[in-house]
Amino acid sequence: MAPIALGVAYWGSWPFAVFWAAAGIAVLWEWITLVAGRDHKLMLSSCGGAVAVAAVLAWRERPLVALLIVALGALASSIVAPRKDRFWILAGIAYAGTMMLAPIVLRGEEWLGFIAIVLIFTIVWTTDVLAYFTGRAIGGPKLMPSVSPKKTWSGAIGGTLGAIIAAVLVAALFGGLNKTAIAGLALVLSVLSQAGDLLESHVKRHFGAKDASTLIPGHGGVMDRLDGFWAAVVAACLIGLLRGGLDAPARGLLLW
Numbered sequence: 001m002a003p004i005a006l007g008v009a010y011w012g013s014w015p016f017a018v019f020w021a022a023a024g025i026a027v028l029w030e031w032i033t034l035v036a037g038r039d040h041k042l043m044l045s046s047c048g049g050a051v052a053v054a055a056v057l058a059w060r061e062r063p064l065v066a067l068l069i070v071a072l073g074a075l076a077s078s079i080v081a082p083r084k085d086r087f088w089i090l091a092g093i094a095y096a097g098t099m100m101l102a103p104i105v106l107r108g109e110e111w112l113g114f115i116a117i118v119l120i121f122t123i124v125w126t127t128d129v130l131a132y133f134t135g136r137a138i139g140g141p142k143l144m145p146s147v148s149p150k151k152t153w154s155g156a157i158g159g160t161l162g163a164i165i166a167a168v169l170v171a172a173l174f175g176g177l178n179k180t181a182i183a184g185l186a187l188v189l190s191v192l193s194q195a196g197d198l199l200e201s202h203v204k205r206h207f208g209a210k211d212a213s214t215l216i217p218g219h220g221g222v223m224d225r226l227d228g229f230w231a232a233v234v235a236a237c238l239i240g241l242l243r244g245g246l247d248a249p250a251r252g253l254l255l256w
Helices: 002-011 013-038 041-059 063-080 085-106 110-138 151-173 177-208 224-245 248-256
Strands: 140-142 149-151
Touching: 002 013, 002 110, 013 041, 013 085, 013 224, 041 063, 041 085, 063 085, 085 110, 085 140, 085 224, 085 248, 110 149, 110 151, 110 177, 110 224, 140 151, 140 177, 149 151, 149 177, 151 177, 177 224, 224 248
Parallel strands: none
Antiparallel strands: 140 149
8 A cells, every 4th residue: 555655646636636535435434334334325425425526626726615525525424324323423524534635735736745745654654663663672561551452652652753763864865854843743743643543443442343444454444554644644734734824735844
């Protein structure tokens, strides 16, 4: 999945939008199936349709309209959803919709958009890999045993330190970026990516599931692969929008 993600990130344009629309729809399917079972075709259709249309609008640089479409899809889904499932369905379309919108919005700027996506991938993947190996090597107190029994504080710290170093190397590779600011950004996004991982683990545990699905053999579901990325990319997009506005979110994220 990683080579494909990097390939479409470099290509940009409609292939990038299609990739993230497909990822968003897959995550939405996993979430609704987890929450409400498989017999909810109308709900899946309305939610999936909203995510697909929102992806096109985001690609066409209409992020606010795209967000409105996601909200309307959530409203339509809440009408047809059983009352006991409404909160979780609304949360699911917000989760899948923002996971799809944030990278498309950031990638809207040609070269800086590509660098932003590469930087976020680097932070999330390094955090994930080094947290696993550092935790296994050092062990120690558990991070949140009631949610994810295998995660340790040593792994969390090791993953974050590794992500900071990797992000600074990316900044040096591309040039023109403030390495101190990028290190601080990596610290924040690494912590948030681990929080996103824990959030997804909590949702799965709440519904008695080990994996979100079996879409990726041996690795669980798409949501299992993108939980940390979701938290990091949404936060990165918000930072970029606050600093650079709708016209330059990647610039706002990267240039300090």
